[in-house]
Amino acid sequence: MRRDHLYDDLLAAAIQLASSRLSLAIPSLRAVARACDVSATAVYRHFASQSDLNRAVLLAVDSSFVGAVTSADDPGRAPRERLRLLAYAYLGWGLANPGLYQLRFESADQLGDDHVHTDGADMLLAQIGELIRASATASPVTATDLWAGMHGLTSLRVHKPGHRWHEDGPAHIDRLLTAWGLGPTGVS
Numbered sequence: 001m002r003r004d005h006l007y008d009d010l011l012a013a014a015i016q017l018a019s020s021r022l023s024l025a026i027p028s029l030r031a032v033a034r035a036c037d038v039s040a041t042a043v044y045r046h047f048a049s050q051s052d053l054n055r056a057v058l059l060a061v062d063s064s065f066v067g068a069v070t071s072a073d074d075p076g077r078a079p080r081e082r083l084r085l086l087a088y089a090y091l092g093w094g095l096a097n098p099g100l101y102q103l104r105f106e107s108a109d110q111l112g113d114d115h116v117h118t119d120g121a122d123m124l125l126a127q128i129g130e131l132i133r134a135s136a137t138a139s140p141v142t143a144t145d146l147w148a149g150m151h152g153l154t155s156l157r158v159h160k161p162g163h164r165w166h167e168d169g170p171a172h173i174d175r176l177l178t179a180w181g182l183g184p185t186g187v188s
Helices: 005-018 029-036 040-044 050-071 079-096 098-106 108-114 119-134 143-159 169-179
Strands: none
Touching: 005 029, 005 050, 005 098, 029 040, 029 050, 050 079, 050 098, 050 119, 079 098, 079 119, 079 143, 079 169, 098 143, 119 143, 143 169
16 A cells, blocks of 8 residues: 555544544544545545554554553663553543544444554553563552553543542552552652
8 A cells, every 4th residue: 555645644634533532433434535625536545445444543543552651661760660650651641532542442342353453552561561570569460450450540531521530640540559569669
């Protein structure tokens, strides 16, 4: 597939249209064509089907998510502090991109076979698992446990933006990490 300026514009338009709060659908090829003010034929030159567009959007969203979370890591810090920074970035990306968060993590039923599996999330889970093991803690928490907790926290805050939370997101993360034996020790 040839990647040019129009491809990038079409993909960006699809992501923007899918970004609307709590969207579980990727926009149609025709909607993307309208958003870019091009004919549907122009879109089909880059995306042969809705499935092709769906997969491209999900891969781009996954890349954005994994990039945001991994860029928050600082290998010079202690493992627990690194976990904390990754958790902050996870929540921050989800709250800044609620529609995309839901699309990436809560749309498998709607997208079926188009809901692609990527290596990015697996690599992130492996990194989190290594940090948990390196934290010198007796916590039985696994990377999947931490991911489930972060997803629950992020999903609730995405779906319940008007809820009166007792604490801000970072404080909530700190409390969860501390409850799991992974809280900060001697860090601000």
